[in-house]
Amino acid sequence: MAPRSDEPRRDPKGARRGSSREVGPTDGEPRTGEPGIGGISGARAYTPRGRTVREERGTPPRSVGAEQRRTPRSTRSGDPFRPALQVLDGGRAAARSGRRDAPAAGRGGVVRTVAPRTPRGPGHEEPPPRRRTTPRRADRPAARRPSRKPPRPPKLADSRLRLRLGTALALTLFATIGIRLIFLQAVDTPAYAGGGTAARTRTVELPAPRGAIYDSTGAPLVRSVEARYVFADPTEVEDQASTAKALSPLLAIPASKLAELLKPRKLEDGKESRFVYLARGVEISAAKQVQALELPGIGVHRDERRDVPGGDLAANLIGFTSQDMVGLEGLEARYDDVLAGQDGKRVYEAGRRDLDAAIPGGYSRTTPAKPGSSLCLTIDRDLQFRTQQILSEGMAKLRGGTGAAVIMEIPSGAVLAQASNPTYSAAKPTDSTPVAREDAATSFVVDPGSVHKAITYGAALQEGVITPDTTLPIANSIKMGDTWFSDTHQANGKRMSIPGMLAYSSNVGTITIAEKLGKDRLIDYQKRFGLGKPTGEGMPGEASGRLLPADEWSESSHGSVPIGHSVDATPLQMAAAYATIANNGTYVQPHLIKEVIGPDGKRTPAPAPITRSVLSPQNAAALRTMLEAVTTVDHATGVTAAVPGYRVAGKTGTGSRVVNGKIDTDKVSSFIGMAPAENPRYVIAVFAYAPGGGGAVVANTAFRDMMQFTLRHYRVPPSTGGSAPKFVVYPR
Known part of the structure; x- marks a missing residue:
């Protein structure tokens, strides 16, 4: 390898490199410009020729034009200008060459300018300038492409695309949640609220008293009075015989008949029957005695019965009703729609199990019962009797x-x-x-x-x-x-x-x-x-x-x-x-x-x-x-x-x-x-x-x-x- 010279290297025309802007490869004449202008733009415009492999090995170049057309591989050399160029270029050239000492690509927070080395002597020959990375001017002939392209690094994902995709997904998610909330709050609210309320509500029937039938003087021929009905849940009755025996004198029903009613039986759908009437229209005093016995599976509830003070007085006219207060014969049947009232109900929110009571401040709605109307007949009770x-x-x-x-x-x-x-x-x-x-x-x-x-x-x-x-x-x-x-x-x-x-x-x-x-x-x-x-x-x-x-x-x-x-x-x-x-x-x-x-x-x-x-x-x-x-x-x-x-x-x-x-x-x-x-x-x-x-x-x-x-x-x-x-x- 030829020794370095202390003088700066000149091109074939004798122009000193680095003192002015780049010399064109055809005419060798220096460009017009201000000598001594530095800075980032000037440094980027200055691209010295690098050495060829042959120069590294001591082989003289074929010609100046060939040197200019060849793009050397990035090697370690003693070029005094190379460090400065590497720094000014942000480390990209070194990164492409694969040098270990190259700075990371894209790091440009601080730009450091390194002064060129002093020429070593008159016999020293400077390496040729590197090719320009900026687009070539139209008045210059295109240089020959290198025979071998340097390997490109793997293409990294575009961060902007990822950001846009993430933003779109987030907006879609929020829009879906918003639409669902609107449906829940505006459209589906009654259904969900109703379903929740139904699970907590209890309904209590409020029976409407049936109207009375009076004679012409206002004396009652028949009227409704409050009573009780006694029922049983056969699945909870522990001892049928003893239960029937205890209820028989209070209900005036033979024990054998009660025992038959208390036997377990299945409904048409195959399920066990859990309700059976034992007696209807029971006197309140007798019903209280039944409750006092506290028999398992036996209950008492409010009922209504028709009271006929005269017994057979005008019975063929009055007729009678069923146990459910439906007219079956006589005036009770003919004017059933007049005598029968409209049952009411109370719907309220209640707790569960042991707290099965109305919730204070909870939902509560009461539909009052409408008692039936009464009939006043032309019959005179005394004359009828x-x-x-x-x-x-x-x-x-x-x-x-x-x-x-x-x-x-x-x-x-x-x-x-x-x-x-x-x-x-x-x-x-x-x-x-x-x-x-x-x-x-x-x-x-x-x-x-x-x-x-x-x-x-x-x-x-x-x-x-x-x-x-x-x-x-x-x-x-x-x-x-x-x-x-x-x-x-x-x-x-x-x-x-x-x-x-x-x-x-x-x-x-x-x-x-x-x-x-x-x-x-x-x-x-x-x-x-x-x-x-x-x-x-x-x-x-x-x-x-x-x-x-x-x-x-x-x-x-x-x-x-x-x-x-x-x-x-x-x-x-x-x-x-x-x-x-x-x-x-x-x-x-x-x-x-x-x-x-x-x-x-x-x-x-x-x-x-x-x-x-x-x-x-x-x-x-x-x-x-x-x-x-x-x-x-x-x-x-x-x-x-x-x-x-x-x-x-x-x-x-x-x-x-x-x-x-x-x-x-x-x-x-x-x-x-x-x-x-x-x-x-x-x-x-x-x-x-x-x-x-x-x-x-x-x-x-x-x-x-x-x-x-x-x-x-x-x-x-x-x-x-x-x-x-x-x-x-x-x-x-």
């Missing part, structure tokens, strides 16, 4: 019989009493039979018999077929079609007055008058008097009866229909027909409901009854007078129904009913009358069915006793118009 008593006494003489009695007020049409026999106790309906629970006044359908004759005579009067003074020759019998109709009181062809025909209940006289009236007009008046359809009194299941249509009449029907056969009617329908006569010819719908009393005590009167004109007042008064002959004429059919001190107008009847698909002929006796006859206040109808006969005596005497009590109960003064007129049966 006496009517039932009289009917029962009379029917006790007839085995297997059925009796019915109706008392109506004139002119209102209100039903003051309505009795049936047999009867039952509404407090214990399970101990009775279906027949005993029927209301005979509205379900007892019969051929009314001779009590129907008042309708025939009333129609004939109104149509002018007869007058109160009419007399007709009456034979002992009359044939209609293939049927003979006879009289029990034979006239033997004599002329008979209308009052006489009613007094002796002449079939022949009635049929003769009906023939003059005609079937069409007779049917029309039957309908006007209220036959052929339910009265709408208020009882459920009221029978409508049936009228024989004109096109179904046979020849014998002309004889049977006028005297009350081939006609189906109920005692109540016939009572309403006679009330029309008593009310000066105006029909008034019979009714049981006086008013409805709301839970707040407000009284709402019942809808006004249906009314219609059937007879003129004059004809109605004339008919009433003629009907007095039934209770005043010697040997008349209704003499035993007369009430001392009062004028009574009425009519007896003997009809039939269908029993087991067969007609039981002439076994239904009846009497329907009104008093005082000159100004009627009440109408009473009594029907008695006796399989063995003899009902006429019961009906007449029962009517007399009922009317006598009714007149005295309401303090009706005796008849002021004197006694009934003297009737002539067979005028000359």
Whole structure:
């Protein structure tokens, strides 16, 4: 290797290196510029040529141009300018060459300038300048690329890309959380809040008391009272036999029945039954004794039961309810929607297990129970009791019989009493039979018999077929079609007055008058008097009866229909027909409901009854007078129904009913009358069915006793118009 020279190295043109800006490789002329300008920009612009490998080994270069075109590898050399260039370049050149002493790339906090070494001598030859790293000017020819590129370091990840990706992920995460929070707070809040509340809430039913039923004076016929029910959880009962034995005297239920109820049983879904009623409507005092026993699996809870102070008083009218307070029969069933209230409930938050109590300040909502409304009937409790008593006494003489009695007020049409026999106790309906629970006044359908004759005579009067003074020759019998109709009181062809025909209940006289009236007009008046359809009194299941249509009449029907056969009617329908006569010819719908009393005590009167004109007042008064002959004429059919001190107008009847698909002929006796006859206040109808006969005596005497009590109960003064007129049966 040639020794270093103390003089600075010059290019072929003699220019001193480092004294001015870089000399172009083609012309060798120095660039114009300020000598001595230093600094970072000047240092970066100065790029000395490095030595070639051949120079390192002492081999002379081929030429100056070749030297300039060759880019030497980074080696350790004694170039005095190399350290300064390495520092000014930030260590990048050294880093690329792989030198150990190179500073880390990118470290540029402090730039240190290293002075060039002093030339060693005239014979010293400087290494060629390194190639420029800055882009070459366009006026210079491009240098030859090195034959071998230095190895590049592995490409590092871009920190900016990582930052952007992380930011995007963070924003996405926060946006997702924000959207979810919005849904939780705004959209899903009710569902989650409701679900949480439902898990903590308890519901307690607040039963609504059922409305009462009162009589016209406000006395209770039936009402609801607080009670208790006793239940059992069979899965928790330890000893069935001993538990049943302990409960039997308190619940008045046989121990054997209780033991059967306490046996474990499975439900339809296969699970064990955990609830069974042992008794309903238990008295509170008895329920407290049950609780005091502290029997495992036995519990007591609030209940309601119907209290019937009168027992069987108006039981066939009132009916009864189930243990769940649902009306099953009678007015309890017909007006169940009025009597039944609306149960309330209390929903509140409670703790768990031993803290199962309302949380103070927690959710609590109470829906008050709405008690049912009450019914005020037109029934008079005292009159109802006496009517039932009289009917029962009379029917006790007839085995297997059925009796019915109706008392109506004139002119209102209100039903003051309505009795049936047999009867039952509404407090214990399970101990009775279906027949005993029927209301005979509205379900007892019969051929009314001779009590129907008042309708025939009333129609004939109104149509002018007869007058109160009419007399007709009456034979002992009359044939209609293939049927003979006879009289029990034979006239033997004599002329008979209308009052006489009613007094002796002449079939022949009635049929003769009906023939003059005609079937069409007779049917029309039957309908006007209220036959052929339910009265709408208020009882459920009221029978409508049936009228024989004109096109179904046979020849014998002309004889049977006028005297009350081939006609189906109920005692109540016939009572309403006679009330029309008593009310000066105006029909008034019979009714049981006086008013409805709301839970707040407000009284709402019942809808006004249906009314219609059937007879003129004059004809109605004339008919009433003629009907007095039934209770005043010697040997008349209704003499035993007369009430001392009062004028009574009425009519007896003997009809039939269908029993087991067969007609039981002439076994239904009846009497329907009104008093005082000159100004009627009440109408009473009594029907008695006796399989063995003899009902006429019961009906007449029962009517007399009922009317006598009714007149005295309401303090009706005796008849002021004197006694009934003297009737002539067979005028000359």
